Amino acid sequence: MKQFADWILGTLARLTEGFRVWHHWPFITGIAIVLGHRVNLRNNNLVDTETAPENPSVPEDFDIQGARTVDGSFNDLGTPWMGKTGTRFGRNVPLSAAFGESPPLLMDPNPREVSRRLLARQSFAPVPHLNLLAAAWIQFMVHDWLSHGKNTKKDMLEVPLGADDDWPRRPMLVPRTKPDGDTNPNDEGRPATYRNIETHWWDGSQIYGSTVERNRQVRSRPGPDGKPAAFLDDGKLGLTDGGLLPIDGTTESLELSGVNGNWWIGLSVLHTLFTREHNAIVDRLKIDFPRASGDWLYHKARLVNAALMTKIHTVEWTPALMDSPRGRMIMRGNYWGLMGETFINAFGRFSDSEVTSGILGSPQDHSDVPYAMTEEFTAIYRMHSLLPDDLSFRSHEDNRALFDRTLTEAAFASARSVYDHASFEDVVYSLATGHPGALVLHNFPNTLRRIDKRADESVFMDLAAVDILRDRERGVPRFKECRRLLGMKPPDTFADITDDKDWQNELKDIYGSVDKVDLLIGTLAESRSKRGMPYRFGFSDTAFRIFIVMASRRLKSDRFYTDDFRPEVYTEAGFRWVQENGFASVVRRHCPVLADALADARNPFFPWKTAER
Numbered sequence: 001m002k003q004f005a006d007w008i009l010g011t012l013a014r015l016t017e018g019f020r021v022w023h024h025w026p027f028i029t030g031i032a033i034v035l036g037h038r039v040n041l042r043n044n045n046l047v048d049t050e051t052a053p054e055n056p057s058v059p060e061d062f063d064i065q066g067a068r069t070v071d072g073s074f075n076d077l078g079t080p081w082m083g084k085t086g087t088r089f090g091r092n093v094p095l096s097a098a099f100g101e102s103p104p105l106l107m108d109p110n111p112r113e114v115s116r117r118l119l120a121r122q123s124f125a126p127v128p129h130l131n132l133l134a135a136a137w138i139q140f141m142v143h144d145w146l147s148h149g150k151n152t153k154k155d156m157l158e159v160p161l162g163a164d165d166d167w168p169r170r171p172m173l174v175p176r177t178k179p180d181g182d183t184n185p186n187d188e189g190r191p192a193t194y195r196n197i198e199t200h201w202w203d204g205s206q207i208y209g210s211t212v213e214r215n216r217q218v219r220s221r222p223g224p225d226g227k228p229a230a231f232l233d234d235g236k237l238g239l240t241d242g243g244l245l246p247i248d249g250t251t252e253s254l255e256l257s258g259v260n261g262n263w264w265i266g267l268s269v270l271h272t273l274f275t276r277e278h279n280a281i282v283d284r285l286k287i288d289f290p291r292a293s294g295d296w297l298y299h300k301a302r303l304v305n306a307a308l309m310t311k312i313h314t315v316e317w318t319p320a321l322m323d324s325p326r327g328r329m330i331m332r333g334n335y336w337g338l339m340g341e342t343f344i345n346a347f348g349r350f351s352d353s354e355v356t357s358g359i360l361g362s363p364q365d366h367s368d369v370p371y372a373m374t375e376e377f378t379a380i381y382r383m384h385s386l387l388p389d390d391l392s393f394r395s396h397e398d399n400r401a402l403f404d405r406t407l408t409e410a411a412f413a414s415a416r417s418v419y420d421h422a423s424f425e426d427v428v429y430s431l432a433t434g435h436p437g438a439l440v441l442h443n444f445p446n447t448l449r450r451i452d453k454r455a456d457e458s459v460f461m462d463l464a465a466v467d468i469l470r471d472r473e474r475g476v477p478r479f480k481e482c483r484r485l486l487g488m489k490p491p492d493t494f495a496d497i498t499d500d501k502d503w504q505n506e507l508k509d510i511y512g513s514v515d516k517v518d519l520l521i522g523t524l525a526e527s528r529s530k531r532g533m534p535y536r537f538g539f540s541d542t543a544f545r546i547f548i549v550m551a552s553r554r555l556k557s558d559r560f561y562t563d564d565f566r567p568e569v570y571t572e573a574g575f576r577w578v579q580e581n582g583f584a585s586v587v588r589r590h591c592p593v594l595a596d597a598l599a600d601a602r603n604p605f606f607p608w609k610t611a612e613r
Helices: 002-017 027-044 111-119 132-145 212-218 265-288 294-321 325-336 340-347 375-380 412-420 424-433 463-473 479-485 501-511 519-528 541-556 572-580 583-590 592-598
Strands: 152-159 172-176 220-222 228-231 390-394 401-406 451-454 459-461
Touching: 002 027, 027 325, 027 541, 111 463, 111 501, 111 519, 132 265, 132 294, 132 424, 152 463, 172 463, 212 220, 212 228, 265 294, 265 412, 265 424, 265 572, 265 583, 294 325, 294 541, 294 572, 294 583, 325 340, 325 541, 375 519, 375 541, 390 424, 412 424, 424 592, 463 519, 479 519, 479 541, 501 519, 519 541, 583 592
Parallel strands: none
Antiparallel strands: 152 172, 220 228, 390 401, 451 459
């Protein structure tokens, strides 16, 4: 029955794609078409890149059935290597289309010119119906899912610079992505692969780390210098007496968490909130299990905390960015199914069907392809345009201005110093009442287009140019070809990409041919296309197609969200914690003075009420 239903939905999606996109159909038909696209993408756009994976040994004295391992192994008990740290990124396109580009194509058109002429922010274009916590949240999530690790400087990419370019060093040097150092004869004739240094799973690794060493650090009490000192044997994570994160002992003044790369004040807030949330979950579990060991409490609290973050992303953050009746239905249906939240919480699952009862608690299924994050998924989450160049910090008591900082002045080691001039609650309030940038052309933060990484070595970075280079380098197909490979109608002209005539002319001037348009540029340009940007969506339909398959896959492949999403594994109290909480309750628990500001927001990622003087 399921196979026949999938065939019907998949056929419907294929037949309708060529002449009317899904969001131009009536509501129910449009939802059915999206479900059909998911069927087709699962069948055609999940590609394994592993050729000789090795199974890890069973961790000693560890409950692999009831807890997540640090490195992500043994999520699938029959294939324990799947999704662990150090495994390869998969693909959403055939391997024949996944070869990285080489010069001269790699530099055609010049990534720096694309940055200067198509991405550079001319004036800040905000999203009025979102708050700045939404921008921080997606980076918070991406750091959980993936990282290519430190780039290699042994073989630098040289980006030519125009005569009128004021870049401080010629040529622009960009370190290559760290190559896969563990290839084998089975890889011959296949495209280059890259490895994820984090776990592929949705397991909260940005909080907890993906190595034993990092995990031990975050589970340590900070000493007088604020750095990790004594290991906490009560299951909690380390916080200062004031409830802030410790200082990373390996990097001066940078706050410590499982992942703290590309740190800024928005990440600091979310990492702090969910570190506090972990400790609150531990306290709740202690009531029911007063004799439980600290390790047992830690692992159960991690399960619960990770599941809560997953729920928030699925039913709050994503619907905020897909703020239309269709978008909200699609995402909430992904989690609870057509039966809905009220029915599922009251009566449990109606059946094993993910369509009727949601993915949570349904049978685990990898769609016949080992689970992994993909290079194309990495590419569509290049959402740096969400970040503003300037931040304003204000009092949560009366909305009075406290001080302003540029994004750079509130990033990296400087992020912690923000709390010297504003309370944690002031910072949360300021982000919650500010706005992110729109995912459109000409709105990439200029502060990120000239990052001085290490002034003593004159290492600078234009992140916009690097974003373009990374996709080309890693074999992510360009926009037109990517759409074709995803089963979408490819554009024949620049007018097929965007309705904005000025943008059409700019694209033609820089790319010459529609075939050359980069995936990132195409998705940003789609924001001004009735076909390419669904109503009130924050990202393009092309990005949404990859999202359709990978958002479901992150849940459907994970044992702890499918077969083992049950009270027997999470505990009764832990299971209820996930079901009964969301981002608003997390904020109210750890910042109770902000409850009034949050009260009127339909979604906690919408702007909160400003305090009155």
